[in-house]
Amino acid sequence: MRATTAPRPRSAPRRTAVVLTLLLAALVPTAAVPAGAAGRAPDPLGVNASGSTGVVTGSAGCPSGPLTDTRQLTGGAALNPGVFSSLASQLDVSLPFRVGAASAALPGDGQVVLSNARGSLTLALTAGSCTSPGLTYNGTTVSGSGTWSVVPNSTPGNAYRGASGTGSFTVTSDATTGTGRLWSLNLTGNLSILQPQVAVTQRAYWGGIGNYVTRTLSVEFRIRNTGPGDAFGVELTDALPTGPGTTRLGPVPQTVGAIPAGGSAPVVVRYRVCGLAVVGCRFTAATRTFLTDALDANGHTETVPVSVQVPLAPVP
Missing domain, CATH: 2.60.40.1470 (ApaG domain)
Known part of the structure; x- marks a missing residue:
């Protein structure tokens, strides 16, 4: 019967190597990552803004059709914290209403910019077209509703880069040329952000x-x-x-x-x-x-x- 041999003692160099291996393992940063980011539901957007210092300038309207003049409204309004993130924010409008007779339109080139210290989000507003007006005009005031969509933006450092979304709006604005013009805007819809x-x-x-x-x-x-x-x-x-x-x-x-x-x-x-x-x-x-x-x-x-x-x- 073969005799059982006792295990050989571990050599000092080998013991040292084991200790060093454990020490190095403790010093190397380790990482853990969750299984993956769950899909997030779109964020609802609801903004009501108005101003009394709007500026309206006049220029030529559509090249054909009943909307013979443009009334370009520019203005801004402060948004309280909680309306567009938890920060105090700003809403700026640039709305070139095409007007004529009893109708008006925003044929795809109206813009609203929502901004704060984190960045900005631009919405394109549309209401009808030059040949099929979607707003009403009484010679003084433009009013009605339309749709908006997010203008793509990939600017580095803008926290709202890569956003997408759509919704609807209602607007009322004094469209006579001059300063100190009253306007109001309501935006509703959904946003998806990175x-x-x-x-x-x-x-x-x-x-x-x-x-x-x-x-x-x-x-x-x-x-x-x-x-x-x-x-x-x-x-x-x-x-x-x-x-x-x-x-x-x-x-x-x-x-x-x-x-x-x-x-x-x-x-x-x-x-x-x-x-x-x-x-x-x-x-x-x-x-x-x-x-x-x-x-x-x-x-x-x-x-x-x-x-x-x-x-x-x-x-x-």
Whole structure:
């Protein structure tokens, strides 16, 4: 019968290599990404605006048909927070009404611009045509309804780039040439804007011998926006650990702010970990991030589990 041989002791160089491998694994940032961004419902748009300082200029109208004159209205109105995102915003109109007899039209070249500190969104307004007017005109006032659609925009840095949408409008405006003209506009419809998406990486560190002795671990969670749309109102609401011997110290929640598409922001959360044994100590943190889109709509929380390997030594 062959004698059983005892396992050979692991050599010192090999033990060192194992320790170094574990240490390097703890220092390399790891990432976790949710299964994918869920489709978001379109955001409703509802804007009522009016002004008393509109400017109307006159020029030639359609080359043929009953609409012989143009009455170009330009004006603006401030929008309160909550109308177009949570920010104070501005609505500007440029509406070249074609008028004549008892009818008028906006044959596809009327524009409304909604803007705030994040960017701007341009809508094209249409009501009838030169040969088939869609608005009424009594010699002084234009009124009626039509449709709008988003003018495509891909300007970098504009939070409303890539938006799409359609809807309807109603308008009433003094169309006599001059300044100080009264006008009112109502817009309703739906917008689809580019959506953000959360991914999370982590870097765990002790931050000094004192924290190592007390087993107070700092974890820098880097919240990344991997979606095509900018994220706003970002907040890390929790990063609860699972695993034996790990307690979250905080702080949570933490306000992050805005993260543009492709950008990231760091958030540090501290944990009490491991007790006496550091080798092989790890845990999973369920990060919960709240965010909204550029309209401060579709607010939702994304949960991303992140695996954290506890470093072996009190190095930065």
